[in-house]
Amino acid sequence: EVQLVQSGAEVKKPGESLKISCKGSGYSFTSYWIGWVRQMPGKGLEWMGIIYPGDSDTRYSPSFQGQVTISADKSISTAYLQWSSLKASDTAMYYCARTIAYYYMDVWGKGTTVTVSS
């Protein structure tokens, strides 16, 4: 079964760093892009960026460029989304998803809730 398993919920303070993960299984992890999507409470979906684990080629939405870092470790079939200094406005659900043909997302993780509060 193709699946993406995301790390658990996080509660952090403003200014702290964070790295959340997304582990793929059941398919060739290095052959598909992995995308990240943000959903703020009660809001719609926002595309953040994608990474190709095979060579770590990474693309970001202009809205998220410089705000987050997307990376991957193909040896353990895991993609990451990280922040160096969290803000309260980073409070959201974050989904990873296998990405086909560069844009559409056919397999999704269950999401990681990030809460940033003092």
Next chain:
Amino acid sequence: DIQMTQSPSSVSASVGDRVTITCRASQGISSWLAWYQQKPGKAPKLLIYAASSLQSGVPSRFSGSGSGTDFTLTISSLQPEDFATYYCQQANSFAFGGGTKVEIK
């Protein structure tokens, strides 16, 4: 960047109704459009890709059409499990539309 305008933002419908949701791109995007369904507290689910290709396992009451700037998702006969929020996504800037909430009438 290409902007996507999704309409309506919400629709009230009854079981058995035909429901149509529209997504309009500010510039032509060929057929590079996908549709997703999201239920409360759940991850989105891919329904349609390449504007009209039905994702494996998705019921045939869902269909997509359009190319260029105007796209449509149609649910031919609304079922109880279809009450959800629907999003389009285009392949130029990868942005999602604002969403359409399908509610029970």
